[in-house]
Amino acid sequence: MEQNTLELPKIYDEASDFMPILGTDYIEFYVSNSKQAAHFYKSAMGFNSLAYAGLETGNRESESYVVSQDKIKFVFTSPLKSGTEIGRHIDKHGDGVKVTALWVPDATYAYNTAIEKGARSFMEPREESDENGKVVRSGIYTYGEVVHIFVERNEYNGVFLPGFRKWDTHYKADPIGLKYVDHMVGNVELGAMNKWVKFYEEVLGFAQILSFDDNDISTEYTALMSKVMSNGNGRIKFPINEPAEGLKKSQVDEYLDFYEGAGVQHIAMATDNIIETVTALKNRGVEFLNIPSTYYDVLEERVGPIDEDVQPLKDLGILVDRDDEGYLLQIFTKTVQARPTMFFEIIQRKGAQSFGKGNFKALFEAIEREQELRGTL
Numbered sequence: 001m002e003q004n005t006l007e008l009p010k011i012y013d014e015a016s017d018f019m020p021i022l023g024t025d026y027i028e029f030y031v032s033n034s035k036q037a038a039h040f041y042k043s044a045m046g047f048n049s050l051a052y053a054g055l056e057t058g059n060r061e062s063e064s065y066v067v068s069q070d071k072i073k074f075v076f077t078s079p080l081k082s083g084t085e086i087g088r089h090i091d092k093h094g095d096g097v098k099v100t101a102l103w104v105p106d107a108t109y110a111y112n113t114a115i116e117k118g119a120r121s122f123m124e125p126r127e128e129s130d131e132n133g134k135v136v137r138s139g140i141y142t143y144g145e146v147v148h149i150f151v152e153r154n155e156y157n158g159v160f161l162p163g164f165r166k167w168d169t170h171y172k173a174d175p176i177g178l179k180y181v182d183h184m185v186g187n188v189e190l191g192a193m194n195k196w197v198k199f200y201e202e203v204l205g206f207a208q209i210l211s212f213d214d215n216d217i218s219t220e221y222t223a224l225m226s227k228v229m230s231n232g233n234g235r236i237k238f239p240i241n242e243p244a245e246g247l248k249k250s251q252v253d254e255y256l257d258f259y260e261g262a263g264v265q266h267i268a269m270a271t272d273n274i275i276e277t278v279t280a281l282k283n284r285g286v287e288f289l290n291i292p293s294t295y296y297d298v299l300e301e302r303v304g305p306i307d308e309d310v311q312p313l314k315d316l317g318i319l320v321d322r323d324d325e326g327y328l329l330q331i332f333t334k335t336v337q338a339r340p341t342m343f344f345e346i347i348q349r350k351g352a353q354s355f356g357k358g359n360f361k362a363l364f365e366a367i368e369r370e371q372e373l374r375g376t377l
């Protein structure tokens with residue numbers, strides 16, 4: 001059985017990183033109703049209108065609404081007619097993440113390097129321009145039908161990308177403190193995790209920083225295995241899960257069944273004040289997994305002293321975990337579309353760079369209670 005490994009953080013050597021990535025650029029979801037989806041992210045999750053492309057900008061095929069909050073940009077795209085690739089994707093998977101765009105200094109170099117190292121092409125380097133400058137984009141496939149698009153935008157001053165115009169609405173959401181994408185987790189098929197670990201190592205120059213096996217991540221019913229991949233400068237973290245044998249169907253199996261394949265399971269967004277952020281999300285109707293109050297009886301015993309009062313954490317259902325470097329607070333939403341597939345995590349890091357291993361049992365038991373209600377356990 002594989003042992004858990006927490007590798008010592010290596011000093012980032014920019015010169016030896018063959019795939020420099022500056023950060024997450026945007027995440028694009030293919031959804032059945034982009035206009036309404038965008039409004040949910042505004043009214044419920046504190047995002048604001050940023051950009052639009054569709055009939056009014058000369059796009060007859062699809063319509064996209066872009067919302068942003070601090071560094072996070074989400075794009076919601078729907079087809080405008082039948083028989084499109086986007087429509088086929090939605091028919092198969094339901095609403096879900098299609099693109100994780102990575103902000104790079106050179107999208108042509110990134111593409112050529114990735115292809116040379118074995119990536120499958122999604123989009124050859126393409127220069128797009130308007131009166132605000134030019135952008136170069138290219139893309140490769142990762143697990144399932146998810147793609148990484150490389151975005152080079154150092155010569156662009158427009159609101160989002162060429163082809164989009166500013167989207168202004170009279171409704172302005174009060175931001176709720178979401179700052180950036182902390183990590184994005186993929187679920188892959190049984191036996192496929194190591195293949196994708198290798199893909200991120202070889203094609204994108206990532207390193208494995210953590211691994212969990214079914215001794216860490218198991219309850220009476222659920223088991224899964226996970227490896228966390230990080231790029232050189234640590235700004236991009238992609239944990240990859242695969243199901244493991246359990247007594248009943250695991251949450252990863254449920255995802256794979258309903259998504260009909262591998263895909264993005266959750267996106268973790270960082271805040272500097274999780275109590276304020278989660279209070280605001282709950283007030284706007286966002287639903288979170290319920291954690292039994294007994295979790296909090298032994299909290300301080302388990303994680304030691306923390307800055308926060310336990311009562312508001314208990315009231316909101318926020319989880320706490322500690323590692324060698326500090327602690328973290330985290331909470332998970334229920335799934336956010338018709339199919340029980342994707343959900344969000346809200347995370348506040350106070351030194352800890354890990355992913356809340358100490359919370360897996362409480363968390364998975366909470367997920368199993370939801371599965372039970374769906375009849376999918």
Ligand code: FE2
Pocket residue numbers: 183185266268345355
């Ligand atoms: Fe997470």
